[in-house]
Amino acid sequence: MIKLIVNADDFGLSHGVNNGIIDSYLYGIVNSTSMMMNMSGTEHAIHLAMKYPDYRVGIHLVLTCGRPLLEDVTTLVDDNGHFKSLSNLMTKNISLDELEREWTAQIELFISSGLNPTHIDSHHHVHTLKELSPVVKRLSEKFGLPVRRNGSIGIDGVESFADISLFDFYGEGVTPNYFTTLHTRIEDGLTVEIMCHPAYLDNILLNGSSYTYKRLDELEILTSVNLPKNIYLL
16 A cells, blocks of 8 residues: 655745645645745735645745745845746855755744644755755754655655655656556555646746646646555545
């Protein structure tokens, strides 16, 4: 038997993303999500999460999208005060103190909303970068939160959110048979997290992300698939 966590990333990015994620929970197999705390749709996402207290909601730490919550984190931003893009991110130039303060602010804002976080992951998987792992470890310990693995690789001394985390339900990997054939490549008895990005399209998403129309395909599959008997939602 495979235990399955289907986690929708980018909760809070926009209203269209938020509504797609909630519909994938209410009418599909998405049973977990992770919220961005610095985006235009964050307040809307908090409101939705409060309506569904049984929904597993974690924190999607951000370093490569939008603006930071704090102002005095100069090594994290470009000349316009925005986080640097993933392609321009140079971890060797980042102050780990600034990063820890910013990510702490994101987690504390989540908690101050009245929600209880279930786990930590990050936008563009930046928390898996080796240079940043000391910060992730301290935050995991401070807040008592498990952390998403990078495939089967975890951070030493840090509790993992699942035994393995898969990132291939994305782009060309978004296929109708993805979940029905999962058991052919995953060892029985494991807890598996599948990353996904369901959404309805809106202007914020279309203008702010390179991953757009495929999110509609994800939404359709996630709300229509029937899982095999040897896979169950955790």
